[in-house]
Amino acid sequence: MKRLLPMTLAAVSLCGIALSSPAQEGYRPSPENRQARAWFQEARFGLFVHWGVYSVLGRGEWVMHNERIPIAEYEKVPPRFDPTGYDPAKWVAMAKAAGMRYITITSKHHDGFAMYDSKTSDYDVVDRTPYAKDVLAALAEECRKEGIRLFFYYSQLDWHRPDYFPRGRTGQWAGRPESGEWDRYLDYMDAQLEELLTGYGPLGGIWFDGWWDRPEADWRLGKTYATIHRLQPAALVGSNHHRKPFPGEDFQMFEKDLPGHNTTGWNDQAEIGDLPIEMCETINNSWGYNAEDGSHKSLKQLVHLLVKAAGYDANLLLNVGPRPDGTIQPEHVERLAEVGEWLRANGESIYGTRGGPIPPRPWGVTTHAGDRVYVHVLDWPDPVLALPRPTRAIRSARYLKDGREVPLRLDEDALLLRLDPAAADPVDTIVVLELGS
Ligand code: JFZ
Numbered sequence: 469m470k471r472l473l474p475m476t477l478a479a480v481s482l483c484g485i486a487l488s489s490p491a492q493e494g495y496r497p498s499p500e501n502r503q504a505r506a507w508f509q510e511a512r513f514g515l516f517v518h519w520g521v522y523s524v525l526g527r528g529e530w531v532m533h534n535e536r537i538p539i540a541e542y543e544k545v546p547p548r549f550d551p552t553g554y555d556p557a558k559w560v561a562m563a564k565a566a567g568m569r570y571i572t573i574t575s576k577h578h579d580g581f582a583m584y585d586s587k588t589s590d591y592d593v594v595d596r597t598p599y600a601k602d603v604l605a606a607l608a609e610e611c612r613k614e615g616i617r618l619f620f621y622y623s624q625l626d627w628h629r630p631d632y633f634p635r636g637r638t639g640q641w642a643g644r645p646e647s648g649e650w651d652r653y654l655d656y657m658d659a660q661l662e663e664l665l666t667g668y669g670p671l672g673g674i675w676f677d678g679w680w681d682r683p684e685a686d687w688r689l690g691k692t693y694a695t696i697h698r699l700q701p702a703a704l705v706g707s708n709h710h711r712k713p714f715p716g717e718d719f720q721m722f723e724k725d726l727p728g729h730n731t732t733g734w735n736d737q738a739e740i741g742d743l744p745i746e747m748c749e750t751i752n753n754s755w756g757y758n759a760e761d762g763s764h765k766s767l768k769q770l771v772h773l774l775v776k777a778a779g780y781d782a783n784l785l786l787n788v789g790p791r792p793d794g795t796i797q798p799e800h801v802e803r804l805a806e807v808g809e810w811l812r813a814n815g816e817s818i819y820g821t822r823g824g825p826i827p828p829r830p831w832g833v834t835t836h837a838g839d840r841v842y843v844h845v846l847d848w849p850d851p852v853l854a855l856p857r858p859t860r861a862i863r864s865a866r867y868l869k870d871g872r873e874v875p876l877r878l879d880e881d882a883l884l885l886r887l888d889p890a891a892a893d894p895v896d897t898i899v900v901l902e903l904g905s
Contacts, residue, residue, distance in 0.1 A: 490686070492693040492716025500702040504672070505718055507617075508704060509744045510820045511569035512778055513811070514619075515804075516748055516787035517559070518755040520577050521549045521597070523792045529756030532579050532627055536641035539628060546581065546596035554603065554794025556610040562796065563616060566804035567811030569819075571611060572619035572675050572785055575604060575664055577756070578638065580628025584668075588659040591628060608668040617672035619704075620664050622657075624687065625678025629653055636681035654688050658695060665699040673704030673718065680709055680734075689714060706746070712739040722747045726828075727780045745782035749773055751800050757789035764799045767806045768895045774807070774818065775844045775896055779833020781823030810895065817842035817868060817898050826855060832896075839904075842868070845887065845897040853885045861904035867891055868898035 497505070522529050524545050532542050563571055576582045582592035584604040594600050604620070611618040626632040627639035633648025665671065674696055679687060693705055693716035704718040713720045720743045725735045727745050751770070752761045765773075770786070777784040786807075788800045811818065821835035821842065831853070832846035845853065857878060865874040865885060875886040885899060 491689040491714035492697070493690060495693070495697070495716040497718060498697070498701040501697070501704070501718060504702040504704055505744050508570075508672070508719060508746075508783065509781075509822070511617075512783050512818050512821070513566075513568050513774060514570040514572060514746070514783060514785045515559075515563040515566070515568045516621075516755075516785045517571060517573040518577065518621075518757075518787060518789045519603070520574055520579060520583060520756065521545045521581050521593075522577070522579060523757040523790060524548045526757055526759035526792070528754050528758045528761075529574075529577050529579070529789075531756075533638050533641065538641065538643035540643065542579065542628075542642075543596075546593075547598065549593070549597040549792060550599045551603075551790075551792060551794030552599075554599075554606075554790075556607040559607065559790075559796070560610045560614045560616055562801055562804060564614060566808040567815060568616070568786075570617040570619060570672050571607070572621055572672075573604065573607060575620040575622050576626075576660065577621070578623045578625045578627050578678060580623075580626040582660065584664070586660055586663060588656055588663065604664075604668060612669055618668070619672040619675050620668075621675040621677060622661060622664070623678045624657060624676055625681040626653070626657075629656060631656065634682075634685075636685070638681055650685070651688075654692075658688075658692055661692065661696065662699065665696060665703065671700055671703045673706065675721070676705070676707035676709075679707055683709075689716065693717070704744075708748075710734055710738045712737075713741040713743050717743065719744045719746055721745070721785075722782065724749055726776055727782055745780070746785050747773075747777045747780075747782045748785040748787065750787045751803060754789055755787055757791050757797075764803065767803060767810070770803060770807050771810050771895050772846055775835075775846065776828065776833055778818050778821060778835050779823050779828050779844060814868060814896070814898060817844065817900075825858070839863075839902060841901040841903065843885070843899040843901065845892075845899065848887070848897075851887050851889060853887055855883045855885065857881050857883050858901070858903060863902040863904045865899055865901050868900050869893065874899050 518529050522531050525531050585594040585602040586592040593603050608618055627642050630644045631648040631653035696705055706717055706719040706721050708721055708723055720741050724732050727740050730736050751765055752763045754761045774784045788796050790796050817835055821837040826834040831848040832844045835842045865876045877884045
């Protein structure tokens with residue numbers, strides 16, 4: 469039967485070529501979904517986990533593609549995966565102590581290897597590794613116990629299935645035949661997603677990645693997204709396609725860039741939509757475990773990421789890449805503990821806040837909740853800080869740290885805060901403005 473084109477297409481374009489990506493047209497989020505979005509926006513901070521058999525090689529999650537490892541060779545890696553030190557209770561405790569409210573973990577990355585007990589294929593952690601246990605099930609149980617919401621990352625791009633054909637920008641060194649059934653691949657993907665949405669309790673959502681490998685393809689997003697929303701109406705759907713959100717998506721993500729920025733070069737078409745936003749980043753420079761990567765960010769850099777994300781009204785999803793034995797490298801555990809300590813003192817300026825009212829500035833950002841505006845001074849060498857004059861009266865201006873008053877003056881069009889150099893915090897000097905009527 470000939471497939472009919474949907475009436476409306478979310479038109480997208482790549483290098484000036486008009487492309488169309490039909491998604492879930494006419495989608496209206498359910499009340500449960502709206503509630504979940506509100507929760508998500510308040511949460512502000514989550515843990516991203518990139519974990520797969522690639523951790524055995526210790527050169528990141530792209531190793532199969534980057535080093536042109538054919539499938540026959542790559543299939544020798546799972547028999548070496550035996551994470552005897554994997555303890556989901558430790559991971560979840562670490563995330564909670566860091567002040568994180570949710571975890572997003574790779575259920576299947578581009579290498580196509582499922583980190584759960586998939587029934588649609590035996591290319592998974594239970595059937596192909598000596599460990600032989602469902603990694604995701606154990607984490608899901610611990611998250612449920614500890615009140616942490618769990619999202620599954622799922623790579624639509626697949627370097628292992630022959631049916632992922634025609635191939636896209638990547639995965640051409642895997643040694644697959646020059647033929648395959650695209651629709652059958654999508655059936656396989658939908659079946660795996662159904663497993664994930666029915667076998668692991670209520671999920672926070674699905675974090676898609678890999679659409680960008682074949683932007684011209686018909687991914688049947690409408691069907692896939694509708695299935696997810698039917699199976700779990702509260703589960704949030706997002707995709708790392710670096711475009712304006714498609715119909716059927718519930719949050720928007722920005723990879724390694726603040727919303728609207730493009731330092732990476734791949735966010736040039738990432739127009740900001742009107743959904744909750746999440747920005748993901750790495751602690752060092754790798755997603756999957758990379759033994760060579762020692763470029764760990766400092767506490768100050770990590771707090772600045774979190775604070776800036778909040779100032780842009782976005783969550784921060786901060787990544788760790790666990791080692792092949794299931795433990796997380798001590799540099800990252802320590803850093804996350806420090807972020808948690810910072811949040812215990814300053815969390816009211818992050819959790820449950822929204823970005824603004826003053827748009828991000830070179831010196832820092834603002835967040836607000838109720839009658840309070842939090843001025844985050846991240847980099848300001850001078851004592852007097854000029855802000856646009858708020859339309860509402862100002863009851864007080866105080867340092868969040870010790871409640872000391874910050875002398876202020878109102879001009880016709882400016883609010884001038886006189887900061888005490890002695891009160892400057894090397895990470896973030898937070899001034900709380902209490903607004904009146
Ligand atoms: C993607 C993955 O490829 C990566 O392994 C990791 O999971 C990250 C969170 O997401 O990264 C991308 C995706 C697309 C582009 C660049 C990096 N792109 O289109 O240039």
